[in-house]
Amino acid sequence: MDPFTVVTGRAVPLRRSNVDTDQIIPAEYLKRITRTGFADGLFAAWRNDPSFVLNDERYAGAQVLVAGPDFGTGSSREHAVWALQDYGFRAVVTPRFGDIFRGNATKAGLLPVVLAHDVVSALQDLVENDPCADVTVDLVEREVRVGDLRAAFEIDAYTRWRLLEGLDDIGLTQRHADDIASYEATRPSWLPATA
């Protein structure tokens, strides 16, 4: 995956709560067996509405999505992360993420940023008033900056390091192959096998 350090660009305000992954990408698009090419499915139903914020040309090329609480709830589909990335987003800012979505995002290199409710609202106000405002999401400094607004965010040290370096999780785990083999030798014999 590509490393994430600092991203600066436009941000889209999505003033909705409980944006479930069925809205981010409907099930119909999940029949594909590729890992890219999901941009057309992003918010597919909502984009039929001309007034939907993603149809506002002033936000073209945006790299940051600023959403209401409980973003990415529901289905475990990682396609939701891929669709956001394929569309051009590098980071999502919200007061609260669905657990599975947040995990998927960090595996695929989309930065999940949690900020307090009032800070997210202030960010949304700001980019609504000035759609061209440059928003910086800085993983090195763990900070979101736009104009006079500076908001620090928390992220665990391990995930931050992995994202900064763009590291492959599987490769990291395989360094501990001996530990895995040792553990396997201790598993009770009555545990089920499928074969």
Place this chain on the structure above:
Amino acid sequence: MGRTLAEKVWDAHVVRSADNEPDLLYIDLHLIHEVTSPQAFDGLRAAGRSVRRPDLTIATEDHNVPTTPGPIEDPISRQQIEALRKNCAEFGVRLHPMGDANQGIVHVIGPQLGLTQPGMTVVCGDSHTSTHGAFGALAFGIGTSEVEHVLATQTLPLQRPMTMAVEVVGALPDGVTAKDLILGIITQIGTGGGQGYVIEYRGEAIRGLSMEGRMTICNMSIEAGARAGMVAPDDTTYEFLRGRPHAPQGNDWDAAVAHWRSLVTDDDASFDKVVTVDAAALSPWVTWGTNPGQGAPLSGRVPEPREFADEADRVAAQRALDYMGLTAGTALRDIAVDTVFVGSCTNGRIEDLRAAADVLRDRRVADGVRALIVPGSVAVAEQAEKEGLHEVFTAAGAQWRRAGCSMCLAMNADKLSPGERSASTSNRNFEGRQGPGGRTHLVSPAVAAATAVAGRLTAPADL
């Protein structure tokens, strides 16, 4: 200091633990289906990796499969099924394909085969993997990158979750089912209430539930935001497992049960959060909105958005009413439906079909209502047919279908049309979940069947 059930299962699976790193957790069972696995197998191929433990991995076809006889007509759905078959053959993973006696919804076949056992870690690229927690397993949904990680290493790096107790106090009133209970719980704690937690469902009402009922409860943990939900194993669990194809036999059975009996939360353990639910206050429950937390007693009314204290809730409620085509103050019992769906990993097991059949016996589905009864697996279908339930359904005018996920998420041909309204025993009432523009009310199997008869949202007691 004692430990909770979740902590015991977690601790028993830690392969490696280090400061400032997630724990590396061993996975006992990895369930696979066609939708979230193709890109993971591609990743393995691209990196020249193999499946570490095909003997702890099992696959089935469920999301795309038609519930009517014949092949898959949609070429893209068919291609996805074919990709699964090719991947399973290439990597040596056992597959239960369409037509196989053990095919079915992934969360129905695991327990049915006895593969899901107390104290195990179970994962699947599907958020309803929480279902398996009903056995006292730590079971949760994962994304495709994690599917690839488990295939390659049989482990996952994970941050230790917090623990939440949902204490269900008192007994469920007559006519109130596991589905009503979990919908009531989600209404109480909200769709985000469980985020970051593993829930343990506790209390006499939980102990009194069958395994099917416990699976319904744990299944919808994710709708409360919790990646996993658990029920401590007990004699009900052991009786369900005894004699199943992959359950331990002979001396192994005794050793396993002795271990399983230790899988309870210690008296002196503490949870990070405790929520108390009054079982006696529950009644048949139904959702009125577009997330599973937007629910109410069936005897109630569509709420007035202005009356929600929180602004986000207010906006969400108004948006939901607009999407659902509902007016605040309407009695929920006055809402007419076009379609009734009984099935899914939430309510597609034999007990659910019996509950629906008990209501439909010697009654008729209302004119103009389409009622689909979709068994969760081939084995559930066979059992239902042995009991003559399929004849009850067809005599009532309902459609008896083949096993699969079906209208729960409309990846096959079973869909709602725009504006069409359903009463559904599935788990999500999200916008468009059952088809673009479709409107979903989540209900129990008994309420679904009564609704089919009345043509309006109805509890069996109202018939």
